[in-house]
Amino acid sequence: MWAAIALGLFRTVRRDVAIWLVLLGGWLVLPPADYAAGGDPAVLPYWIIGSALPSDIWFSKAWTAPAIATMCSLLCDRARCRTLRLKLVDGPLLLFCAWPGAQALLVGPADPGGFASTAYLAGVWGLPWLIAKLYLRTADDAKRLAGTLALLSLALLPIAIAEGMTEWRLHTALLGPHPFAYDGTDRYVGYRPQALFEHGNQYGIWCAGAALAAYWRLGTVTDGRPRAGWSAAAMILLAMTVASQSAGALLLLFAGYAMLTLRGAFGLMRRLFPVLAAAVLLLGGLHVSGTVPLRDLAEKTPAGKMARDMFRAAGRQSLPWRIGQDLKTLPIIQSRLLTGHAQWDWFREAGTRPWGLPLLLLGQFGLIGLIGLIAALGGAFHAQLQRAVRDEDAPARLYVVLLLLFGADALLNSFFFYPALLLTGAHAARRGGAG
Numbered sequence: 348m349w350a351a352i353a354l355g356l357f358r359t360v361r362r363d364v365a366i367w368l369v370l371l372g373g374w375l376v377l378p379p380a381d382y383a384a385g386g387d388p389a390v391l392p393y394w395i396i397g398s399a400l401p402s403d404i405w406f407s408k409a410w411t412a413p414a415i416a417t418m419c420s421l422l423c424d425r426a427r428c429r430t431l432r433l434k435l436v437d438g439p440l441l442l443f444c445a446w447p448g449a450q451a452l453l454v455g456p457a458d459p460g461g462f463a464s465t466a467y468l469a470g471v472w473g474l475p476w477l478i479a480k481l482y483l484r485t486a487d488d489a490k491r492l493a494g495t496l497a498l499l500s501l502a503l504l505p506i507a508i509a510e511g512m513t514e515w516r517l518h519t520a521l522l523g524p525h526p527f528a529y530d531g532t533d534r535y536v537g538y539r540p541q542a543l544f545e546h547g548n549q550y551g552i553w554c555a556g557a558a559l560a561a562y563w564r565l566g567t568v569t570d571g572r573p574r575a576g577w578s579a580a581a582m583i584l585l586a587m588t589v590a591s592q593s594a595g596a597l598l599l600l601f602a603g604y605a606m607l608t609l610r611g612a613f614g615l616m617r618r619l620f621p622v623l624a625a626a627v628l629l630l631g632g633l634h635v636s637g638t639v640p641l642r643d644l645a646e647k648t649p650a651g652k653m654a655r656d657m658f659r660a661a662g663r664q665s666l667p668w669r670i671g672q673d674l675k676t677l678p679i680i681q682s683r684l685l686t687g688h689a690q691w692d693w694f695r696e697a698g699t700r701p702w703g704l705p706l707l708l709l710g711q712f713g714l715i716g717l718i719g720l721i722a723a724l725g726g727a728f729h730a731q732l733q734r735a736v737r738d739e740d741a742p743a744r745l746y747v748v749l750l751l752l753f754g755a756d757a758l759l760n761s762f763f764f765y766p767a768l769l770l771t772g773a774h775a776a777r778r779g780g781a782g
Contacts, residue, residue: 349373353415357423366416366424366482367495370475373412375499378522379545381406386524393672393700394692395526396707397545397761401447401459401467402691410470417474420481427481436726440476443719444468446712450689457689489742490567493560497580500557500587503542503550507587510540517542531665534592549762551593555600556752556764558584563607563745594665599755603748613735613744620732624725631705635684637677669759672699673706680710687713704757724754 353369360368380398396402398409421428433441444465451461459467482488506517514532518525518541527546532538539547561581568574588600606612675697679688687693693710694700701707709717728750734743753764 349377349412350415350418353419354422357419362420362424362427363482363488364491364495366420366478367492368499369416369419370412370478371496371499373415374408375502375543377408377412377543379408379518379525379543380404382526384526386519386526386528388529391530392526393698394695396691396700397704399471399704399757399761399763400691400707400711401464403459405467410467410474413474413478414470416478420478431477431481436730437476437480439719439722439726440472443716443723444473446716446719447689450686450712450715454683454686454689458691461689483742486567486740486742489745490564493564493745497557497561497564497577497584500554500584501580503540503554504583504587506542507540507590510542511537511590514538536592537590539591539593545762546760547591548593548596548756548760551588551591551596552599552753552756552760552762553764554584554588554591555593555596555603556749558588558600559603559607559748559752560745562604563748566607567740595756595759599752603752606748606751607744613732613747616747617732617736620729634673635677635680635706635709637681666759669702673701673703675699676701676706676710680706683713684709685714687711687716702761703759704761704763707761724750728754 349369353365353373356365356368381404382395384392395404398404398407447457447464447468448461451457451464457464483492509515510517516525516528519528521543525541528541531547532541540550541547542550544550544553558581561577561584565574565577565581568577585600588596606616676694676699679693679697688710689712691711701710705717708720728747731743731746731750734741735747749764757763
């Protein structure tokens with residue numbers, strides 16, 4: 348049904364808008380995945396790893412929405428498709444998607460099979476990257492992406508009110524209880540909405556990204572009435588994010604606001620980025636190797652003890668709990684650190700799994716897979732950051748902020764918001780268009 352609606356949109360709406368309506372709208376209206384079991388308040392379905400990586404769940408909107416958008420583009424916008432050119436900077440992502448095929452030959456029997464995993468990664472990561480190369484080339488293209496993301500997300504408001512004030516759930520009404528329907532639902536006030544997302548955490552970070560997109564879009568207009576409309580959209584999306592009561596999403600949201608507002612913020616980020624990247628890689632390496640686990644840092648260093656006490660005082664034990672789950676799976680990761688296990692459920696022996704995307708990817712595809720993805724994302728971020736520093740009106744400012752937002756969230760969650768949309772390092776955005 349969504350394919351028919353998508354084709355109708357491509358026939359009736361300008362195609363550089365229809366592509367975002369189909370891609371982003373598909374994430375909002377399609378079922379998250381074909382789950383085998385419903386939700387149970389007594390069971391935490393830790394084995395569901397989310398749709399960013401291949402698993403035993405094949406039917407997910409993480410690849411069906413991009414696939415439908417790509418097919419519509421091929422059918423209705425062939426002239427644009429013929430302009431596609433691959434460049435050297437596209438190599439890391441292509442290698443990341445292709446790695447499972449080679450991994451299966453090196454490691455042995457894979458589950459899912461090597462070529463099946465490659466096909467899945469190509470759908471989830473490769474197709475959005477392809478769409479970005481075709482439809483994110485100018486400043487006007489960025490405005491259309493930001494505007495569509497913001498306006499479509501406003502449609503979540505009635506669902507957010509209903510699910511935030513009551514225990515009613517849209518997924519339950521349409522498809523049955525969601526496996527994660529009871530995970531983190533209770534908040535300080537009311538409940539955290541989930542809508543048709545894979546997890547309530549995804550709802551919070553999606554709203555944060557949409558709020559930043561609306562705020563950036565507001566800064567690109569000078570006319571009175573359009574500016575008032577974007578201002579209202581930004582305020583509503585901010586309120587929706589605050590009401591989600593997702594601490595991590597709120598922290599990242601306000602960091603994004605600061606970057607888009609404060610003069611010189613992107614220049615400061617350019618200077619800090621090498622240090623921050625090195626620190627993250629160092630801490631991650633120490634954590635994975637077991638040399639200095641993050642738990643030791645929290646328990647044996649003054650800064651770690653202060654952070655631990657702050658989490659306890661705020662009643663936020665989620666981060667320490669996640670680190671604890673990581674530690675249980677580290678011996679399994681270390682046994683095949685370079686190549687990975689080529690098994691989606693490599694963590695079963697530990698009776699739990701990591702909740703962040705990097706360790707999930709490391710266990711399944713090893714350092715080779717992780718380095719490929721880090722190279723793709725890091726290269727795109729660096730290229731866009733350079734453009735953001737040179738031009739205060741550049742769309743790169745939006746891309747940098749969203750990459751930071753969703754990249755930081757992925758350290759703790761397995762969801763990554765169509766990351767390849769932002770892999771636009773191969774194209775220098777051109778100025779264009781009125782607000």
